[in-house]
Amino acid sequence: MTPRVRFAPSPTGYLHVGAARTALYNYLFAHHNGGTFILRSDDTDKDRGSDEFQEDILEHLRWLGLEWDEGFAVGGPHGSYRQSDRYDRYREVARDLVDRGSAYYSFATAGQLDAFKQEAREAGTSPAYDGSLEPSEAEASERLAAGETAVVRFRVPRPGATEFADVVRGDMRFDHAQVDDFVILRSDGTPTYHLASTVDDVDYGITHVIRGEDLLSSTPKHILLTQAIGGNPVTYAHLSLLMGPDGKKLSKRHGDTAMAVYSEAGYLPESMNNYLALLGWNPGEDDTILPLEEMVRRFDLDTVSKNPAVFDPKKLEWMNGVYIREMGDAEFIAVTLPLVEEAVGRTLSDEDRLRYAMLVPLVKERAKLLPEVATQARFLFVDVDEYDEKAWSKVMAVDEGPVALDGAIAALEGLDPWTTEAIDTALRAMLEESELSARKGLQPIRVAISGSTVSPPLFESLEILGRDDSLARMRRARAALS
Ligand code: GLU
Numbered sequence: 001m002t003p004r005v006r007f008a009p010s011p012t013g014y015l016h017v018g019a020a021r022t023a024l025y026n027y028l029f030a031h032h033n034g035g036t037f038i039l040r041s042d043d044t045d046k047d048r049g050s051d052e053f054q055e056d057i058l059e060h061l062r063w064l065g066l067e068w069d070e071g072f073a074v075g076g077p078h079g080s081y082r083q084s085d086r087y088d089r090y091r092e093v094a095r096d097l098v099d100r101g102s103a104y105y106s107f108a109t110a111g112q113l114d115a116f117k118q119e120a121r122e123a124g125t126s127p128a129y130d131g132s133l134e135p136s137e138a139e140a141s142e143r144l145a146a147g148e149t150a151v152v153r154f155r156v157p158r159p160g161a162t163e164f165a166d167v168v169r170g171d172m173r174f175d176h177a178q179v180d181d182f183v184i185l186r187s188d189g190t191p192t193y194h195l196a197s198t199v200d201d202v203d204y205g206i207t208h209v210i211r212g213e214d215l216l217s218s219t220p221k222h223i224l225l226t227q228a229i230g231g232n233p234v235t236y237a238h239l240s241l242l243m244g245p246d247g248k249k250l251s252k253r254h255g256d257t258a259m260a261v262y263s264e265a266g267y268l269p270e271s272m273n274n275y276l277a278l279l280g281w282n283p284g285e286d287d288t289i290l291p292l293e294e295m296v297r298r299f300d301l302d303t304v305s306k307n308p309a310v311f312d313p314k315k316l317e318w319m320n321g322v323y324i325r326e327m328g329d330a331e332f333i334a335v336t337l338p339l340v341e342e343a344v345g346r347t348l349s350d351e352d353r354l355r356y357a358m359l360v361p362l363v364k365e366r367a368k369l370l371p372e373v374a375t376q377a378r379f380l381f382v383d384v385d386e387y388d389e390k391a392w393s394k395v396m397a398v399d400e401g402p403v404a405l406d407g408a409i410a411a412l413e414g415l416d417p418w419t420t421e422a423i424d425t426a427l428r429a430m431l432e433e434s435e436l437s438a439r440k441g442l443q444p445i446r447v448a449i450s451g452s453t454v455s456p457p458l459f460e461s462l463e464i465l466g467r468d469d470s471l472a473r474m475r476r477a478r479a480a481l482s
Pocket of ligand 1: 007210212
């Protein structure tokens with residue numbers, strides 16, 4: 001039997017990086033085992049759910065390349081894979097469970113339930129609600145017939161316990177003395193998460209449920225429901241939640257948790273997948289840089305750790321830099337050209353593109369995020385329109401500024417050929433003659449040609465910019481100093 005797994009996000013928020021890791025592990029597990037990766041929309045919460053969140057989830061799963069084989073928005077043999085389309089099915093199952101005695105209509109009010117729990121605690125008995133406040137079956141039928149509303153609760157077998165072997169967490173045991181007769185259908189006829197999720201898992205033939213640890217305590221309920229419905233047993237794997245660098249549950253406090261922020265900031269989906277995969281899974285052999293296909297080849301759910309993993313944006317950024325460096329120049333140009341053109345404000349001409357291609361090896365080597373490439377390349381295509389204020393006051397408007405620029409202009413004016421090596425030699429000679437350190441003598445040139453102290457390596461930049469533009473920019477900066 002090939003595995004069938006599902007990722008089942010509720011569209012009540014943007015795709016969270018932790019949820020993306022859950023999706024990725026489902027994807028890796030399915031692909032490694034020749035199984036099916038299904039996407040389900042758990043959209044039963046009409047108050048908190050929105051189309052915008054739903055769209056965001058789809059968009060970023062696709063951005064990550066975690067395409068699903070079956071499910072929401074792509075279809076399959078089980079309909080829309082959207083829970084809000086299946087209320088009739090959930091009601092039918094709830095009614096059937098009532099008919100067979102596995103569930104019952106419950107009239108107990110919140111106040112009565114509180115009192116029940118309070119008394120149980122005081123008496124030292126189990127506080128799990130066991131249905132003992134309910135009317136007889138005959139009375140219940142009468143009250144329903146008279147139009148009274150009731151929820152439907154699952155009848156948890158007592159005494160008893162549910163045991164299962166969680167792939168990640170090991171042997172688990174939940175004593176039913178701790179499990180309430182839980183609600184499966186609300187009084188308005190809408191299903192709870194427990195009912196909808198379990199019915200879907202059974203109907204869709206799900207074999208493995210891989211999800212966050214926050215749902216671990218729901219699992220005995222899902223197992224009991226699955227048995228009562230007559231579904232096939234499911235294997236569970238509960239992943240540890242992601243932590244911030246301070247060891248607390250990853251949240252907004254730690255910075256950005258929405259995948260959209262990372263895709264917009266210029267992270268590559270490849271590095272994001274790679275980084276997320278390593279949060280809990282060790283591929284072995286000390287390897288850290290693994291493309292998706294390689295992760296698919298090696299993925300083993302049995303080796304996923306139950307220790308909490310820390311989401312560290314600094315490490316993600318480092319990994320992104322590794323992926324950028326490993327890109328071929330052509331691919332790098334293809335993904336960065338639109339960013340450069342946006343920064344420059346026009347389409348690049350053929351000549352501009354040649355210039356950009358010359359710069360690429362220099363910026364690719366250093367970049368951690370793609371947009372910084374555009375910022376660094378901009379000077380090649382637009383004249384300096386303003387100087388960075390701090391750079392100006394720190395390196396230009398000081399004694400060394402005019403000395404360095406005068407020296408550089410004199411050294412470069414008649415330089416032939418205009419190559420990186422020749423520029424290097426000429427400017428180093430200038431530094432020696434003017435008794436300037438490399439920092440004090442070269443930074444003004446950098447600010448003159450790029451407007452800031454951050455630019456690709458200087459000698460190469462000058463070569464690519466060309467003699468005329470370079471000298472014109474230095475003269476203009478020099479003039480602004482007198
Ligand atoms: N819809 C649930 C959530 O977003 C997950 C359901 C599940 O994986 O069982 O938390």
